[in-house]
Amino acid sequence: MNLPLFERAQFVISVNDIAALPPDDAIEVAFVGRSNSGKSSALNTLARRDRLAFVSKTPGRTQLINYFSLGENRFLVDLPGYGFAGVPYAVKAHWEELLSEYVGQRKSLSGLVLIMDARHPLKPLDLQMLEWFAPTGKPVHVLLTKADKLSRSTAVTTLRKVKHELDTLDFNATAQLFSSLNKQGVAEAEERVSALFARQLPQSG
Ligand code: GDP
Numbered sequence: 001m002n003l004p005l006f007e008r009a010q011f012v013i014s015v016n017d018i019a020a021l022p023p024d025d026a027i028e029v030a031f032v033g034r035s036n037s038g039k040s041s042a043l044n045t046l047a048r049r050d051r052l053a054f055v056s057k058t059p060g061r062t063q064l065i066n067y068f069s070l071g072e073n074r075f076l077v078d079l080p081g082y083g084f085a086g087v088p089y090a091v092k093a094h095w096e097e098l099l100s101e102y103v104g105q106r107k108s109l110s111g112l113v114l115i116m117d118a119r120h121p122l123k124p125l126d127l128q129m130l131e132w133f134a135p136t137g138k139p140v141h142v143l144l145t146k147a148d149k150l151s152r153s154t155a156v157t158t159l160r161k162v163k164h165e166l167d168t169l170d171f172n173a174t175a176q177l178f179s180s181l182n183k184q185g186v187a188e189a190e191e192r193v194s195a196l197f198a199r200q201l202p203q204s205g
Contacts, residue, residue: 005194006046008071014064018101021065026073028108029196032099032129033115035081038145041180042115043068043078046189053078063095065102074197077109083125103133111139111196118144118155118177121162130171141192142166142175148182 015021033039040053052068066078079102080095087095103112112133116126121144133140144162147155155177166173174192178185 004190005070005197006076006190007048009043009047009049009052009068009076011052012067012069012075014066016064016098018098021102021106022067022075024107026075026108027110027197028075028077028106029111029113029193030077030079030103030109031113031115032079032103033081034083034117034120034123034125037081037115037117038143038178038180039078039081039115042113042143042145042178042189043076045180045183045186046193047076063091065098070197075108079103082129083123099129100132103129104136109136109138111141111193113193113196114140114142114173115145116142116162118147118150118158121158122165127169130166130169130173134171137172139196140171140173141189141196142173143178143185143189144175145178145180147177147184148179 013022031039031043043053044050047068053066063080065080068076068078070076079099082095082099103109114126114129116122130140142162144159150158159175159177162175166175176185176188176192178189
């Protein structure tokens with residue numbers, strides 16, 4: 001069986017603690033974003049699955065680090081969504097520690113996919129995430145999701161502004177428009193995310 005990369009995704013494990021992560025000797029690409037940004041939908045769209053990642057608006061259901069194997073020691077990692085209002089301080093502090101440690105320290109992490117609702121890009125917590133990751137020098141690819149909710153011209157302007165902001169702040173980041181609803185940008189996202197995995201694959205021959 002030779003399925004396209006993301007269609008091979010199989011759920012492996014959920015963890016709630018840095019100490020419980022699998023051994024740090026794989027190749028991982030992690031998906032991050034504010035809750036409700038469309039992260040689970042984007043993962044499901046790439047995997048061409050209805051329910052790989054759990055689509056939910058309910059706080060508390062998706063706050064674990066979920067690992068999906070693609071085979072050959074490669075993993076898609078679904079990080080907990082951030083930015084829920086009204087979350088108790090202790091819970092928020094735990095997420096912050098989990099996310100900052102994972103993106104800042106994880107050797108297996110090859111690149112980050114940052115999901116932002118195209119109508120609300122680059123919120124403070126998105127910038128915080130980019131700042132935690134920036135010292136690693138590893139690449140970020142931004143999916144501006146729900147692009148179907150914007151007019152074509154607003155979408156194009158938004159993309160241009162976000163790219164400009166990322167460049168100005170000196171992040172090693174690329175960006176694109178994406179929609180899980182009408183599948184805009186799926187081929188581009190597949191190419192970019194595959195490239196994040198390929199970055200650390202040993203040279204053949
Ligand atoms: P998550 O919390 O970031 O994982 O976000 P979800 O994937 O659960 O999506 C949150 C809400 O946005 C759900 O109601 C989805 O149906 C909706 N949604 C996600 N992606 C899109 C998209 O590309 N277009 C539109 N119109 N809605 C979307």
